[in-house]
Amino acid sequence: NAGVTQTPKFQVLKTGQSMTLQCAQDMNHEYMSWYRQDPGMGLRLIHYSVGAGITDQGEVPNGYNVSRSTTEDFPLRLLSAAPSQTSVYFCASTRDPAGGYTFGSGTRLTVV
């Protein structure tokens, strides 16, 4: 049971480039979320999904897009990377939000 798998683990982008951070879970969880973690700021919610075909914005959605075509996958797209998007990104999933989330190991993104 792999849990939540994020790829890549590390990425360096130039300003203006686009990329997709991949997230996949094999636990048949309906709820999935993307967070970014910055020093001294904890984790902030970017986008979330409550099931295939349903997504919504979180606290800091600007500059990011998501889609949820299957229960397993929840990719995060950066359309035009900016240095302010340098961060560690975590994907998380759960069957029941009251029960707590399972987190992936993160993607460390640097935008230069």
Add this chain to the structure above:
Amino acid sequence: AQSVTQLGSHVSVSEGALVLLRCNYSSSVPPYLFWYVQYPNQGLQLLLKYTSAATLVKGINGFEAEFKKSETSFHLTKPSAHMSDAAEYFCAVRDPQTGANNLFFGTGTRLTVIP
């Protein structure tokens, strides 16, 4: 609006000493509360959760937390620190009456254990 305050961004304890990490929440209704631990270069792992059952919650690795409504607190404790407890700890709150993914995290407390 939901918010979480973790007092002390860094806490140091000696091995074998009591661990106390503080978390205060702001919520208009009794919330769901969580403690997560993050080891270096890893994702977050759920330590324990409070969802309106018993106010004293026991988690993994010997940690426990007590929900005190009168103090709006959910402090994390462990009677005797172990070297392996060195990590960053996050408190999080969710309002059960709002959206499914409105989970708000504190800014974290880094625990150092001194041998």
